[in-house]
Amino acid sequence: MSMTDWLITNAELVNEGRRFHADLRVRDGRIEQIGGGLAARGGERVFDAGGRWLLPGxxxxxxxxxxxxxxxxxxxxxxxxxxxxxxxxxxxxxxxxxxxxxxxxxxxxxxxxxxxxxxxxxxxxxxxxxxxxxxxxxxxxxxxxxxxxxxxxxxxxxxxxxxxxxxxxxxxxxxxxxxxxxxxxxxxxxxxxxxxxxxxxxxxxxxxxxxxxxxxxxxxxxxxxxxxxxxxxxxxxxxxxxxxxxxxxxxxxxxxxxxxxxxxxxxxxxxxxxxxxxxxxxxxxxxxxxxxxxxxxxxxxxxxxxxxxxxxxxxxxxxxxxxxxxxxxxxxxxxxxxxxxxxxxxxxxxxxxxxxxxxxxxxxxxFDVKQRGFLREGFHADLVLVDPQKPHTVTAEEVLSKCSWTPFEGYTFRSSIAATWVNGQLAWNDGRLDDGVRGMRLEFAR
Incomplete structure (x- = not known):
C-alpha cells in the first residue's frame, strides 16, 4: 500500500445532488470504490470520518x-x-x-x-x-x-x-x-x-x-x-x-x-x-x-x-x-x-x-477538467472532510496566505475543515499541513 491508499469509513458523502452514508476507498491516489461496509485491506490506512460530510475538493x-x-x-x-x-x-x-x-x-x-x-x-x-x-x-x-x-x-x-x-x-x-x-x-x-x-x-x-x-x-x-x-x-x-x-x-x-x-x-x-x-x-x-x-x-x-x-x-x-x-x-x-x-x-x-x-x-x-470535481470511482481522490458540528473562530495567527490577514478575523464559522486529500495525499488533517504534498497539473478533456 502507498501513502495514497486509504479507506475512509463512516462518512456522509455529498455528490451529484445526493447525500448518503458510505465508505470510500482510495487506491494509488484515485477513488477505487464507494459503498457501504467496505472491509479494510492489509496495510491500508483507515480514516474514520465520524459521520462528517465528505465532499469533492x-x-x-x-x-x-x-x-x-x-x-x-x-x-x-x-x-x-x-x-x-x-x-x-x-x-x-x-x-x-x-x-x-x-x-x-x-x-x-x-x-x-x-x-x-x-x-x-x-x-x-x-x-x-x-x-x-x-x-x-x-x-x-x-x-x-x-x-x-x-x-x-x-x-x-x-x-x-x-x-x-x-x-x-x-x-x-x-x-x-x-x-x-x-x-x-x-x-x-x-x-x-x-x-x-x-x-x-x-x-x-x-x-x-x-x-x-x-x-x-x-x-x-x-x-x-x-x-x-x-x-x-x-x-x-x-x-x-x-x-x-x-x-x-x-x-x-x-x-x-x-x-x-x-x-x-x-x-x-x-x-x-x-x-x-x-x-x-x-x-x-x-x-x-x-x-x-x-x-x-x-x-x-x-x-x-x-x-x-x-x-x-x-x-x-x-x-x-x-x-x-x-x-x-x-x-x-x-x-x-x-x-x-x-x-x-x-x-x-x-x-x-x-x-x-x-x-x-x-x-x-x-472547464472540461478531467476526472476531478466529483466523488466518482476512477476519479482523482481530491476530497474535503467538513465537520458541521465544530465551530471555528478565525484568528490572524492561523492565516497561511503570505499577506497574513483575513477579513474574517474574529468571525465564528459554524463548520470547520477537518481534512483535505489532494490526489489521495492527506494534505490537511486536524489543523496540520503536510508540506510534502504536491498537486498535479490539471488536464482538460478537449
Whole structure:
C-alpha cells in the first residue's frame, strides 16, 4: 500500500445532488470504490470520518497568486497551502502577474513553477491583450482552462478595449473565454467626479458607486452580445449586482454556452461592512448592497449563477491601509471560502448539495477538467472532510496566505475543515499541513 491508499469509513458523502452514508476507498491516489461496509485491506490506512460530510475538493476557477513578479504579496507555495487548509484542492490562476501570462512561454513557466511548489492541483489562464491575437489563436486547448479577457481595467495593464480585437477574440478563441466585466470609461468618469469633491479623502463607501452597477451591467451586456454573435463559450466572472443576474438563464450548467460566476464575499459582505472593514474589503467589482447580496444568493440557488469561486487577490496589510485612492483592490479568501459558503447552508439560503454543485461540480464541468470535481470511482481522490458540528473562530495567527490577514478575523464559522486529500495525499488533517504534498497539473478533456 502507498501513502495514497486509504479507506475512509463512516462518512456522509455529498455528490451529484445526493447525500448518503458510505465508505470510500482510495487506491494509488484515485477513488477505487464507494459503498457501504467496505472491509479494510492489509496495510491500508483507515480514516474514520465520524459521520462528517465528505465532499469533492473545491475547484476554484478564479485566484490571483501573484507569482511571478509580485511575490512580496503572495506566491504559489503560500497560497496553495492556504487552499488545502480551506478544502480547495484545485485552482485556476489569473494571468495578470509580472510579466503577464500573455504568451505560451510565460504560461508554461508558471506551470513549471507550480510543479515544484504547489500543494494543490493547478491550471493557468492565458491572458488577452490588444495585440496578442496570434498567441490566442495558436493556444493548445489542452494547455489552459481558458482565456482571461479584462473588459474593464483592474489589477495590471491588460485592458482589452479595441472593438475589432474583442470581436476577433470572441470569434477565434479556441478555449472558453472568461471575462472581467466593468466599463472603464464610466468608472473613470465616476473617479474624476469623486476626486473633484473629496480629493484624496474619498470615503470608502463611494467605492461601489465609483465601480458602479451601471459599469458592470454595460460591460456584461457587451460580453454576452459578442458571445451570442459568435457562438462563443463565455463565462462571466464575479457577478456583483442583482441586475446582472437577470441576464443569465437558470438551470444545469451542462449544455450552456454562456455561464456566470459569483464569489463568496458577495454572499457574505455588503456595503454596510465598509464602515467596519474599510479598504480591507475593497475589491473589483465592488461589494454592493444587501439587496444585491440577497438576489445573488437566490440566483446561485436556482442555477442562474453557475459557479461559486473566490477571486482570491491578496495584498499586504500595509498596502490596504492606504487612503482609498491608493489602497489596492482585492482580498485573501481561499482559506475560508468553503466555510463562508457553508454559512449560507446553515442560514437555509442554499442547500449543501447546491454548494457542492456550484463550487466543485460546475467548474470541473464547464472547464472540461478531467476526472476531478466529483466523488466518482476512477476519479482523482481530491476530497474535503467538513465537520458541521465544530465551530471555528478565525484568528490572524492561523492565516497561511503570505499577506497574513483575513477579513474574517474574529468571525465564528459554524463548520470547520477537518481534512483535505489532494490526489489521495492527506494534505490537511486536524489543523496540520503536510508540506510534502504536491498537486498535479490539471488536464482538460478537449
Amino acid at each position: 473545491m475547484v476554484d476557477d478564479q485566484v490571483h497568486f501573484r507569482e511571478p513578479g509580485l511575490t512580496h504579496k503572495a506566491d504559489i507555495a503560500s497560497e496553495s497551502r492556504a487552499c488545502v487548509a480551506g478544502g480547495i484542492t484545485s485552482f485556476m490562476e489569473m494571468p495578470n502577474t509580472k510579466p503577464p501570462a500573455t504568451d505560451r512561454a510565460a504560461l508554461e513557466a508558471k506551470y513549471a513553477r507550480a510543479a515544484e511548489v504547489s500543494r494543490a492541483n493547478y491550471g493557468f489562464y492565458l491572458g488577452a491583450t490588444n495585440d496578442n491575437l496570434a498567441e490566442i489563436r495558436a493556444l493548445d486547448p489542452k494547455a489552459a482552462p481558458g482565456l482571461k479577457v479584462f473588459m474593464g481595467a483592474s489589477t495590471g495593464n491588460m485592458l482589452v478595449d479595441d472593438p475589432a480585437t474583442l470581436d476577433a477574440i470572441f470569434r477565434d478563441c479556441p478555449v472558453p473565454i472568461i471575462t472581467h466585466c466593468e466599463d472603464t470609461p464610466m468608472i473613470t468618469a465616476n473617479e474624476e467626479a469623486a476626486k473633484a469633491r473629496w480629493g484624496d479623502d474619498i470615503p470608502i463607501a463611494q467605492h461601489p458607486l465609483i465601480r458602479s452597477r451601471e459599469a458592470c451591467i454595460k460591460s456584461t451586456r457587451l460580453a454576452i452580445s459578442l458571445a451570442r454573435k459568435h457562438g462563443t463559450r463565455l463565462h462571466v466572472l464575479h457577478i456583483s449586482t442583482a441586475d446582472e443576474c437577470a441576464l443569465f438563464e437558470p438551470g444545469p450548467v451542462a449544455g450552456k454556452r454562456i455561464t456566470a460566476e459569483t464569489c463568496v464575499h458577495f454572499l457574505h459582505f455588503c456595503d454596510a461592512d465598509y464602515a467596519r472593514l474599510g479598504t480591507l474589503i475593497k475589491c473589483n467589482p465592488a461589494v454592493k448592497t444587501a439587496h444585491d447580496r440577497e438576489v445573488i444568493t437566490r440566483a446561485l440557488a436556482e442555477g442562474r449563477l453557475d459557479v461559486l469561486a473566490t477571486d482570491h487577490a491578496p495584498h499586504l496589510a500595509t498596502e490596504k491601509s492606504n487612503q482609498y485612492p491608493r489602497a489596492p483592490s482585492g482580498l485573501p479568501l481561499v482559506q475560508y471560502a468553503l466555510q463562508c459558503a457553508l454559512e449560507r447552508v446553515f442560514d437555509g439560503a442554499l442547500t449543501l448539495e447546491r454548494v457542492v454543485e456550484a463550487a466543485m461540480h460546475a467548474p470541473a464541468t464547464l
